[in-house]
Amino acid sequence: MSSTTHSAEHHDDHGPAKGIKRWLFTTNHKDIGTLYLIFSLTMFFIGGSMALVIRSELMMPGLQFVHPEFFNQMTTMHALIMVFGAVMPAFVGLANWMIPMMIGGPDMALPRMNNWSFWILPIAFGILLSTLFMNGGAPAGGWTMYPPLVLQTGNAFPFLVFSVHLMGISSIMGAINIIVTIMNMRAPGMSLLKMPMFVWTWLITAYLLIAVMPVLAGAVTMLLTDQFFGTSFFLAAGGGDPVMFQHIFWFFGHPEVYIMILPAFGVVSEIIPTFARKPLFGHDSMVYAASSIAFLSFIVWAHHMFTVGMPLTGQLFFMFSTMLIAVPTGVKVFNWMATMWKGSMSFETPMLFSLAFLFLFTIGGFSGLMLAIAPADVQYHDTYFVVAHFHYVLVPGSVFGIMAAAYYWLPKWTGVMYDEKLGKIHFWASAIFVNLTFFPMHFLGLAGMPRRIPDYSTQFADFNMMASIGAIGFGLSQLLFVYIIIKAARGNGVKATAEVWDNPRGLEWTVPSPAPYHTFENPPTIKE
Amino acid sequence: MLKSNRDPGYRFLYPKQYRQGELPMIRKLCLITLGLLGTSVAHADWALNMTKGVTELSAETYDLHMLIFYVCCAIAVVVFGIMIFSLVQHRKSKGAVAATFSHNTTAEVIWTAIPVVILILMAVPSAETMVRLEDSRDPDLTVVITGYQWKWHYAYQGKDVEFYSTLARESNDARGKDSGIDVFSVDNYLLDVDRPLVVPRGAKVRLLITSNDVVHAWWVPKLAIKKDAVPGYLNEAWFRAEESGVYRGQCAELCGKDHGYMPIVVKVVEPEEFLAFVASEHDEKARVASAN
Numbered sequence: 127m128s129s130t131t132h133s134a135e136h137h138d139d140h141g142p143a144k145g146i147k148r149w150l151f152t153t154n155h156k157d158i159g160t161l162y163l164i165f166s167l168t169m170f171f172i173g174g175s176m177a178l179v180i181r182s183e184l185m186m187p188g189l190q191f192v193h194p195e196f197f198n199q200m201t202t203m204h205a206l207i208m209v210f211g212a213v214m215p216a217f218v219g220l221a222n223w224m225i226p227m228m229i230g231g232p233d234m235a236l237p238r239m240n241n242w243s244f245w246i247l248p249i250a251f252g253i254l255l256s257t258l259f260m261n262g263g264a265p266a267g268g269w270t271m272y273p274p275l276v277l278q279t280g281n282a283f284p285f286l287v288f289s290v291h292l293m294g295i296s297s298i299m300g301a302i303n304i305i306v307t308i309m310n311m312r313a314p315g316m317s318l319l320k321m322p323m324f325v326w327t328w329l330i331t332a333y334l335l336i337a338v339m340p341v342l343a344g345a346v347t348m349l350l351t352d353q354f355f356g357t358s359f360f361l362a363a364g365g366g367d368p369v370m371f372q373h374i375f376w377f378f379g380h381p382e383v384y385i386m387i388l389p390a391f392g393v394v395s396e397i398i399p400t401f402a403r404k405p406l407f408g409h410d411s412m413v414y415a416a417s418s419i420a421f422l423s424f425i426v427w428a429h430h431m432f433t434v435g436m437p438l439t440g441q442l443f444f445m446f447s448t449m450l451i452a453v454p455t456g457v458k459v460f461n462w463m464a465t466m467w468k469g470s471m472s473f474e475t476p477m478l479f480s481l482a483f484l485f486l487f488t489i490g491g492f493s494g495l496m497l498a499i500a501p502a503d504v505q506y507h508d509t510y511f512v513v514a515h516f517h518y519v520l521v522p523g524s525v526f527g528i529m530a531a532a533y534y535w536l537p538k539w540t541g542v543m544y545d546e547k548l549g550k551i552h553f554w555a556s557a558i559f560v561n562l563t564f565f566p567m568h569f570l571g572l573a574g575m576p577r578r579i580p581d582y583s584t585q586f587a588d589f590n591m592m593a594s595i596g597a598i599g600f601g602l603s604q605l606l607f608v609y610i611i612i613k614a615a616r617g618n619g620v621k622a623t624a625e626v627w628d629n630p631r632g633l634e635w636t637v638p639s640p641a642p643y644h645t646f647e648n649p650p651t652i653k654e
Numbered sequence: 655m656l657k658s659n660r661d662p663g664y665r666f667l668y669p670k671q672y673r674q675g676e677l678p679m680i681r682k683l684c685l686i687t688l689g690l691l692g693t694s695v696a697h698a699d700w701a702l703n704m705t706k707g708v709t710e711l712s713a714e715t716y717d718l719h720m721l722i723f724y725v726c727c728a729i730a731v732v733v734f735g736i737m738i739f740s741l742v743q744h745r746k747s748k749g750a751v752a753a754t755f756s757h758n759t760t761a762e763v764i765w766t767a768i769p770v771v772i773l774i775l776m777a778v779p780s781a782e783t784m785v786r787l788e789d790s791r792d793p794d795l796t797v798v799i800t801g802y803q804w805k806w807h808y809a810y811q812g813k814d815v816e817f818y819s820t821l822a823r824e825s826n827d828a829r830g831k832d833s834g835i836d837v838f839s840v841d842n843y844l845l846d847v848d849r850p851l852v853v854p855r856g857a858k859v860r861l862l863i864t865s866n867d868v869v870h871a872w873w874v875p876k877l878a879i880k881k882d883a884v885p886g887y888l889n890e891a892w893f894r895a896e897e898s899g900v901y902r903g904q905c906a907e908l909c910g911k912d913h914g915y916m917p918i919v920v921k922v923v924e925p926e927e928f929l930a931f932v933a934s935e936h937d938e939k940a941r942v943a944s945a946n
């Protein structure tokens with residue numbers, strides 16, 4: 127990997143270009159990974175500030191800051207930005223950075239497409255954010271875009287559809303790239319079942335993406351033609367079916383949930399063994415469990431629709447299939463426990479985030495199990511109980527997974543150790559505030575507070591106050607995260623070794639820190 | 655309450671002495687574990703849990719909810735207990751030396767099989783309740799409910815009574831951003847309407863729910879009914895209220911800017927009172943007709 131070994135024809139291939147061109151035209155997986163991660167962090171703050179608008183308004187009953195129309199725009203945009211702009215690109219960024227290094231490949235298989243799939247994203251979100259300034263405001267019909275309500279969107283409507291198309295194209299291209307990379311670029315000797323769990327979960331995720339993003343694209347295209355070209359796919363008055371949209375949307379939407387959590391499963395499956403100093407328990411059964419979860423995700427979608435008026439047999443089917451998901455998910459949790467069992471654990475920041483993931487994701491799993499019970503779901507549905515549930519799996523689930531990954535691999539990326547003390551402060555602040563924000567929401571939902579309302583009856587005041595205080599605290603804590611990252615990125619810190627941690631497994635720890643611009647130009651030898 | 659007492663698994667999970675009534679002590683214990691009791695005793699009004707409601711099915715729903723909640727608590731105690739034990743015992747700073755095992759077929763079979771058994775035990779009573787929830791045959795009274803942006807319309811089938819129900823004036827006056835009215839001074843802020851749906855106690859009331867514009871959802875927690883109002887669909891739901899009283903709910907599906915301002919109030923009255931209500935509606939209608 128040293129620059130003296132290259133041949134004369136491509137002598138300029140070994141270092142990055144200078145200035146803005148490096149980032150605009152880059153085909154290097156590490157550069158593109160960095161771009162994705164920075165983009166994701168930016169979106170995390172934009173979506174987060176929308177969440178703070180929501181929580182500020184809900185801090186007390188009565189309207190204090192915004193009008194209901196704008197409140198609905200905030201809930202809609204917050205969700206779209208966090209799902210498609212923050213969580214998904216963060217995982218693609220991690221995949222870009224780590225998958226080639228973890229499988230011993232020199233780069234992603236399709237580097238030019240890789241550049242394109244990233245640069246579509248800022249355009250997509252530029253379009254989406256610009257709707258805030260349009261006549262009629264941003265989309266306000268919820269991120270689920272249910273017709274007929276979504277068709278009441280103002281000028282923003284076609285821009286919403288177009289930006290969703292672009293996000294879909296970006297995700298599909300990213301997924302194709304990841305699959306082709308994993309299938310073709312593995313170092314000799316790395317059989318599929320020898321691949322690290324992060325690579326495995328991403329492989330499964332990429333298939334999910336390819337399967338469902340076109341479904342979403344089709345659904346929003348039908349919305350578009352219903353609005354502008356006189357079709358009636360979803361309009362009852364023209365013989366269409368508004369419930370059909372919900373079926374199509376959730377056929378995308380449920381796998382989407384796993385798209386956002388499976389890579390996080392992969393991340394903690396890397397981190398826990400490192401800090402328990404013990405190999406991952408049941409590697410193969412983890413693979414089978416993740417695959418079963420992916421399969422089941424295609425046959426449970428209507429559990430989001432238990433109140434829509436399905437036939438009894440349909441409801442029973444979706445109830446039973448949903449309950450089944452608890453089995454492979456349980457296997458994963460038990461395997462992580464068994465990995466920790468009789469290990470020799472230490473608690474650096476990545477491990478702390480992974481452990482919080484383990485505890486809090488499990489709480490989200492419990493509320494998920496409760497939601498699977500269809501008769502009880504009738505009471506939970508569209509209340510704050512659901513809001514609590516999916517925020518538990520998405521924030522201390524996916525987002526903590528991403529943060530754990532960031533701390534875990536930051537020394538590999540930057541060449542210096544992040545500030546461990548600040549990292550721990552960031553962890554404890556995040557962990558405390560995330561619970562303060564979302565735990566009271568369970569009670570709000572059970573006590574009868576519907577979601578997506580800008581104002582509420584006075585009996586809900588106290589828990590809402592708690593949640594809002596938590597949200598503000600959580601938001602502020604993330605500024606510390608940015609500071610820690612910038613500090614490390616600028617090279618301020620203790621120089622990291624190639625291994626970084628105490629004897630970690632994985633090829634990424636065999637290259638120097640920071641990882642050189644090109645790694646594994648010659649494939650490594652796989653031991654064992 | 656649940657008819658599934660026949661089911662041995664059910665009995666095992668839900669011992670007899672707990673089957674009736676609330677479980678204040680256990681609930682409090684669970685809340686202590688969840689760390690929130692300190693705040694909850696300070697304010698006795700705080701509702702923390704799902705309502706038991708006033709119908710047989712709402713009570714069954716509540717029982718299912720509590721059952722699955724306790725199942726989750728039990729699993730949580732075991733899982734989190736083991737994890738915390740491990741976190742305390744197997745730490746490097748205590749000198750723990752890492753084992754090297756990474757497989758144990760017996761353990762894996764056990765922790766796959768136990769959840770399957772628990773899920774089957776949960777699925778049986780859930781399915782039974784589900785079947786009853788869907789059985790809206792032979793109603794004593796049918797009301798057609800239509801959702802509008804942003805109000806509800808009620809039409810009593812075969813009774814020639816129909817009316818709109820909108821947010822009560824006191825709430826409406828207070829809800830604006832610059833209303834200058836303290837919302838705490840408004841009774842049932844955002845949960846009161848000008849005209850409630852009146853139904854007789856003890857009657858099997860069938861609801862046929864639809865919408866005139868976008869999707870809404872008609873939700874009254876104490877009746878354990880939440881059903882989407884979808885344009886082009888006529889969804890069915892039913893309830894039989896055992897106690898008279900006033901039961902409040904809200905639209906539960908995002909339906910535009912005033913989604914938060916289309917509450918539902920159901921007034922359950924004695925049968926004679928209901929007849930009087932219908933008669934007075936007819937009188938009122940005749941009065942309006944003759945005035946024109």
Ligand SMILES: [Cu+2]
Nearest residue numbers: 870905909913
């Ligand atoms: Cu509504």
